[in-house]
Amino acid sequence: MKIATFNVNGINDTSRLLRWLEEARAGVICLQELKAPDVRFPIREIEKAGYGAIWHGEKSQNGVAIISRGREPCQVVPNAVFFNLGANCGKRENLTAGNCLGFRHFQSRRP
Numbered sequence: 852m853k854i855a856t857f858n859v860n861g862i863n864d865t866s867r868l869l870r871w872l873e874e875a876r877a878g879v880i881c882l883q884e885l886k887a888p889d890v891r892f893p894i895r896e897i898e899k900a901g902y903g904a905i906w907h908g909e910k911s912q913n914g915v916a917i918i919s920r921g922r923e924p925c926q927v928v929p930n931a932v933f934f935n936l937g938a939n940c941g942k943r944e945n946l947t948a949g950n951c952l953g954f955r956h957f958q959s960r961r962p
Contacts, residue, residue: 852878861886862914865896872900878920882906885914892916 855877859868862885872880880902885892889908897904897918906916 854879854881856881856883858883860884862893862908862916863887863891865893869896869900872902876920880918882916882918883914884912885909885916886912887914 853876855875857868857871857875857880859882862868862882868882885906885908887908888910889906892904892906892908894904902918902920904916904918906914908914908916
């Protein structure tokens with residue numbers, strides 16, 4: 852399984868992300884810098900491309916997502932897990948985790 856990471860520098864224009872997904876053909880992708888609130892996350896376009904997603908967004912900066920080919924990440928790992936990472940783990944919009952394709956993936960955007 853190919854695992855990749857991509858700094859989208861804004862998710863509102865999905866054309867660059869969709870081209871990259873087609874080229875990368877990864878099973879699991881961690882996205883950073885969504886720069887959009889949760890309600891603006893383009894889940895329909897991502898699902899149409901054959902992926903499922905979990906995400907935490909923020910309007911002006913930050914925001915992370917985990918997307919996986921062929922299915923939605925099966926299970927979101929509760930935020931309580933992050934308390935074990937220490938006091939400097941950051942805001943909710945910088946962290947997400949999911950059990951995807953049989954593995955647990957942690958996504959962290961660090962400034």
